[in-house]
Amino acid sequence: MMGYESHQGSEQARLYASKEEMESLVLNDDAAVPPHPLSSSPPLAQIPTNHDSDTDPLRSSPSPLLHPQSQTQNPDPHSFILEPPSYADAVFRSFDASSEINGHDLSTSSPSASSPSYSSSDFLKISVSDPQKEQDIATSLVPGGTSYFTYLIITRTNIPEFNGTEFSVRRRFRDVVTLSDRLSEAYRGFIIPIRPDKSVVESQVMQTQDFVEQRRAALEKYLRRLAKHTAIRRSEELRLFLESQGKLPLMKPTDVASRMLDGAVKLPRQLFGGEVVAGVVDVNEVAQPAKGGKDLLRLFKELKQSVTNDWGATKPALVEEDKEFMERKDKLQELEQQLSNVSQQAEELVKAQQDIGETVGQLGLALVKLTKFETEEAVYDSQRVRAADMKNVATAAVKASRLYRELNSQTVKHLDKLHEYLGVMLAVNNAFSDRSNALLTVQTLLSELSSLNSRIEKLEVASSKIFGGDRARIRKIEELRETVRATEDAKTCAIAEYKRIKENNRNELDRLDRERREDFLSMLKGFIVNQAGYAEKMASVWETVAEETSGYVKCTS
Amino acid sequence: MIPTQLQRSGSGSTQSPRSPSSQEPFLSVSVIDPAKMGNGVQAYISYKVITKTNLPDYQGPEKIVIRRYSDFVWLRDRLFEKYKGIFIPPLPEKSTVEKFRFTAEFIEMRRQALDIFVNRIASHHILQQSEDLRIFLQADEQTMERARSQEIGIFKKKPADLMQIFKDVQSKVSDVVLGKEKPVEESTPEYEKLKRYIFELEDHLAEAQKHAYRLVKRHRELGQSLSEFGKAVKLLGTCEDNALGKVFSEVGDKAEIVSVKMQREAHHLLMNFEESLKDYVRAVQSIKATIAERANAFKQQCELAETIKFKEIDLNKLRLTRSEKLADAEREYDVLKADGEEATRRFEAIVQLMNEEIVRFQEQKTLDMGLAFHEFAKGQAHLANGIAEAWRSLLPKLEACASS
Numbered sequence: 001m002m003g004y005e006s007h008q009g010s011e012q013a014r015l016y017a018s019k020e021e022m023e024s025l026v027l028n029d030d031a032a033v034p035p036h037p038l039s040s041s042p043p044l045a046q047i048p049t050n051h052d053s054d055t056d057p058l059r060s061s062p063s064p065l066l067h068p069q070s071q072t073q074n075p076d077p078h079s080f081i082l083e084p085p086s087y088a089d090a091v092f093r094s095f096d097a098s099s100e101i102n103g104h105d106l107s108t109s110s111p112s113a114s115s116p117s118y119s120s121s122d123f124l125k126i127s128v129s130d131p132q133k134e135q136d137i138a139t140s141l142v143p144g145g146t147s148y149f150t151y152l153i154i155t156r157t158n159i160p161e162f163n164g165t166e167f168s169v170r171r172r173f174r175d176v177v178t179l180s181d182r183l184s185e186a187y188r189g190f191i192i193p194i195r196p197d198k199s200v201v202e203s204q205v206m207q208t209q210d211f212v213e214q215r216r217a218a219l220e221k222y223l224r225r226l227a228k229h230t231a232i233r234r235s236e237e238l239r240l241f242l243e244s245q246g247k248l249p250l251m252k253p254t255d256v257a258s259r260m261l262d263g264a265v266k267l268p269r270q271l272f273g274g275e276v277v278a279g280v281v282d283v284n285e286v287a288q289p290a291k292g293g294k295d296l297l298r299l300f301k302e303l304k305q306s307v308t309n310d311w312g313a314t315k316p317a318l319v320e321e322d323k324e325f326m327e328r329k330d331k332l333q334e335l336e337q338q339l340s341n342v343s344q345q346a347e348e349l350v351k352a353q354q355d356i357g358e359t360v361g362q363l364g365l366a367l368v369k370l371t372k373f374e375t376e377e378a379v380y381d382s383q384r385v386r387a388a389d390m391k392n393v394a395t396a397a398v399k400a401s402r403l404y405r406e407l408n409s410q411t412v413k414h415l416d417k418l419h420e421y422l423g424v425m426l427a428v429n430n431a432f433s434d435r436s437n438a439l440l441t442v443q444t445l446l447s448e449l450s451s452l453n454s455r456i457e458k459l460e461v462a463s464s465k466i467f468g469g470d471r472a473r474i475r476k477i478e479e480l481r482e483t484v485r486a487t488e489d490a491k492t493c494a495i496a497e498y499k500r501i502k503e504n505n506r507n508e509l510d511r512l513d514r515e516r517r518e519d520f521l522s523m524l525k526g527f528i529v530n531q532a533g534y535a536e537k538m539a540s541v542w543e544t545v546a547e548e549t550s551g552y553v554k555c556t557s
Numbered sequence: 558m559i560p561t562q563l564q565r566s567g568s569g570s571t572q573s574p575r576s577p578s579s580q581e582p583f584l585s586v587s588v589i590d591p592a593k594m595g596n597g598v599q600a601y602i603s604y605k606v607i608t609k610t611n612l613p614d615y616q617g618p619e620k621i622v623i624r625r626y627s628d629f630v631w632l633r634d635r636l637f638e639k640y641k642g643i644f645i646p647p648l649p650e651k652s653t654v655e656k657f658r659f660t661a662e663f664i665e666m667r668r669q670a671l672d673i674f675v676n677r678i679a680s681h682h683i684l685q686q687s688e689d690l691r692i693f694l695q696a697d698e699q700t701m702e703r704a705r706s707q708e709i710g711i712f713k714k715k716p717a718d719l720m721q722i723f724k725d726v727q728s729k730v731s732d733v734v735l736g737k738e739k740p741v742e743e744s745t746p747e748y749e750k751l752k753r754y755i756f757e758l759e760d761h762l763a764e765a766q767k768h769a770y771r772l773v774k775r776h777r778e779l780g781q782s783l784s785e786f787g788k789a790v791k792l793l794g795t796c797e798d799n800a801l802g803k804v805f806s807e808v809g810d811k812a813e814i815v816s817v818k819m820q821r822e823a824h825h826l827l828m829n830f831e832e833s834l835k836d837y838v839r840a841v842q843s844i845k846a847t848i849a850e851r852a853n854a855f856k857q858q859c860e861l862a863e864t865i866k867f868k869e870i871d872l873n874k875l876r877l878t879r880s881e882k883l884a885d886a887e888r889e890y891d892v893l894k895a896d897g898e899e900a901t902r903r904f905e906a907i908v909q910l911m912n913e914e915i916v917r918f919q920e921q922k923t924l925d926m927g928l929a930f931h932e933f934a935k936g937q938a939h940l941a942n943g944i945a946e947a948w949r950s951l952l953p954k955l956e957a958c959a960s961s
Contacts, residue, residue, distance in 0.1 A: 334796050335796040338792045341793070342789040342790055345788075346786060348782040349785075349786045352775070352781075352782040355778065356775035356776065359772045362768045363765065366761070366768050370762070370765055377750075377757075382922070386919075386922065386927070390926070392930075393934065521801065521804065521955065524804060524808055525952070527808075528951055529948075532944070535942070538938075539941035539942045542934045542935075543938045545930065546935045549934060553928065553931060
């Protein structure tokens with residue numbers, strides 16, 4: 001008899017028909033296996049985030065939306081049943097379980113294959129959890145007042161700058177925006193991780209558990225990325241954000257209202273060339289970008305300069321001449337495009353893997369039903385034999401379906417690096433913008449200087465024609481000379497800033513190249529090991545069935 | 558001419574296929590070499606049918622004839638008419654979608670199915686003796702064409718009629734199941750069980766076949782997306798430096814290789830597993846047609862029995878009244894009695910044949926499906942091993958790049 005089992009009767013009770021039941025289908029020999037951790041297949045997008053923060057020991061109250069079991073702990077509950085762990089398993093576990101220190105996934109305690117470029121002696125571990133709703137104090141007395149969510153941010157670190165090794169604060173999303181903006185200002189030219197989006201959704205949606213959970217996960221990812229950045233992790237801004245209890249002591253960078261007023265007050269005078277107030281051009285302000293309505297006049301002038309750069313007949317006095325930089329920039333633009341392309345194809349691949357897994361599972365279920373039917377209705381032994389054969393195939397198909405699903409969730413995890421780097425490219429573009437903005441400032445100041453000097457010259461010529469001097473004009477010339485001195489100082493500052501940013505660019509690009517190389521290599525390795533490992537498992541499942549049915553080949557030849 | 562080189566020797570010999578000079582009778586058939594004939598709307602595929610035999614009625618040792626699909630249909634219809642009670646082997650369907658009628662895949666699937674069809678007839682102990690089979694295997698093309706065109710009017714059942722028969726049988730089965738038994742229907746519990754079994758079996762099989770077909774498609778889709786992914790990865794590699802760029806390029810190449818493997822398995826799955834399931838479904842449908850014939854025969858028998866009963870009553874009446882119509886009536890009665898016996902004989906023949914056929918069917922199906930399962934598992938294992946090997950071979954290169 002081909003594989004007819006005497007305990008078939010009890011097996012029948014377990015041959016379920018529905019898909020949900022298939023998930024917990026107790027197969028032939030793995031009666032001891034608990035339900036598969038991915039039994040309620042989540043939407044793909046959620047998998048990485050759920051996985052990342054799944055078993056973080058710092059999480060005080062795990063979100064109810066997460067899976068109870070982390071899959072990195074046990075990527076394949078069936079492996080010990082199907083066959084002794086192959087090389088695939090060993091490589092699997094050590095690879096997938098590589099905990100990334102310095103702000104990354106903390107899920108396992110196994111020693112990590114830590115990347116040499118990240119300093120392995122100090123660490124900064126952050127987790128975001130426990131979203132809670134709080135009332136806006138300003139409107140709390142008003143019925144229907146606005147509310148917002150705060151998140152508990154727990155930090156563990158041994159970096160000396162911090163006051164302590166373990167502490168926590170509560171922050172709201174607005175605080176993160178502030179942090180991000182301050183970092184952008186302080187670290188011009190750096191490749192700074194992009195913060196999560198402000199969401200343009202209805203307040204109703206903002207209250208939903210899904211949204212809050214998504215935001216929590218995004219915040220955690222963001223903070224961990226900041227912690228990973230070699231310069232930013234030591235920044236004052238980040239430290240204050242993570243440490244200071246109570247209100248976030250970071251000034252909103254664009255105190256838009258007052259600055260606007262300042263600018264507006266100064267504007268008429270400057271526009272009409274009125275009285276010069278000494279030091280009206282604050283040299284330090286020059287070091288900051290002219291954004292956010294801070295200085296209307298400056299914005300106006302820089303805009304004019306950029307138009308002149310693009311459309312003017314003469315080249316500006318100072319241009320981007322670093323060829324090496326421009327080559328790098330072009331290459332990175334090309335990289336961004338290809339990354340986007342691969343990322344898209346990766347999504348298609350994941351979808352195709354999911355589909356095939358589903359279909360082979362459905363085939364298995366259909367065969368299970370057939371088996372049950374044939375067994376119940378059997379009149380002849382040939383039917384019972386066929387039913388037994390069919391059951392083996394059905395079981396294998398269901399196993400294969402589960403393997404595909406596991407394969408896929410791992411694939412998503414690995415290829416997610418591509419998406420991450422698309423985000424990094426955005427940050428790179430920001431770093432490039434910092435540079436071009438700084439250059440624009442320098443160019444503007446140079447134009448300003450040249451026009452001031454030519455005005456002085458004209459005035460001197462006109463004044464020299466009048467015998468005894470022209471007191472009005474001489475006074476005017478003095479004023480202009482004051483302005484020129486101030487502007488010269490500003491120019492010096494701006495050039496220094498520009499040089500600084502260029503240097504930051506260069507270092508950061510080097511860092512990007514190094515890290516990217518490592519990340520991509522590990523991504524490819526992960527992907528390949530994954531594909532090979534699961535293929536081996538599937539091969540062994542099917543080989544068993546092929547072996548069991550090999551007798552039929554001789555019969556019919 | 559379609560350059561199909563695939564040949565498949567038939568496995569239909571009644572004994573082991575030894576040389577024609579052996580004394581044991583054998584009959585071996587193969588259907589090969591599909592070729593496109595004609596143009597446009599009239600175009601069709603012709604097949605070579607090779608018969609190797611030492612049977613006396615046949616022109617041995619080897620005869621080759623050219624046949625087309627409608628010739629096979631003719632054969633099936635003739636056998637269906639003549640051998641009621643026997644499950645006539647099923648034919649592949651007519652192609653409904655014009656677009657696919659001449660694709661290499663469709664033609665190969667059809668050729669395979671036709672080959673199996675003829676071989677099953679040739680290896681059936683009763684059917685192989687059929688004169689129609691001999692005509693089919695031996696007659697020249699003109700004779701065949703004449704025979705074929707004759708049938709269209711007389712014997713060929715319109716699809717609508719067949720459907721009606723199926724519906725009748727189906728409704729009768731459901732009536733019985735629902736407990737509304739109609740008198741003109743044989744209702745032995747065993748036969749009822751068989752009918753129910755056949756109808757339900759078709760549903761289950763159809764579902765499995767549907768998923769098997771989808772699985773073929775999924776293999777193709779996965780292969781396609783792997784190929785696209787590989788191409789994109791290669792392009793990404795051109796943006797990276799030497800070592801890393803090369804790794805990307807290798808990964809891209811491997812993805813393409815794996816993609817090709819997937820396409821191959823898709824084809825293998827289609828031809829060996831999905832077709833087997835489809836064949837199973839067709840076989841069950843053929844049984845349904847036999848069930849319908851049996852129901853017909855039963856009905857005839859019952860109706861004649863009824864008529865005879867009434868005739869007897871009439872006869873007795875006439876006897877009593879000593880009518881002159883008595884002689885005629887008695888003659889009519891005799892004729893009816895003979896018809897009745899004939900109808901009963903026919904019905905009982907069908908019942909007996911069916912009983913044998915069912916056993917044969919179940920045994921044959923176990924063998925067929927056993928082989929199909931084996932091919933399925935073998936193909937999947939082969940694919941998986943190929944994939945694992947392909948990817949593993951890249952690892953050393955990755956390691957080399959990482960450590961450099």
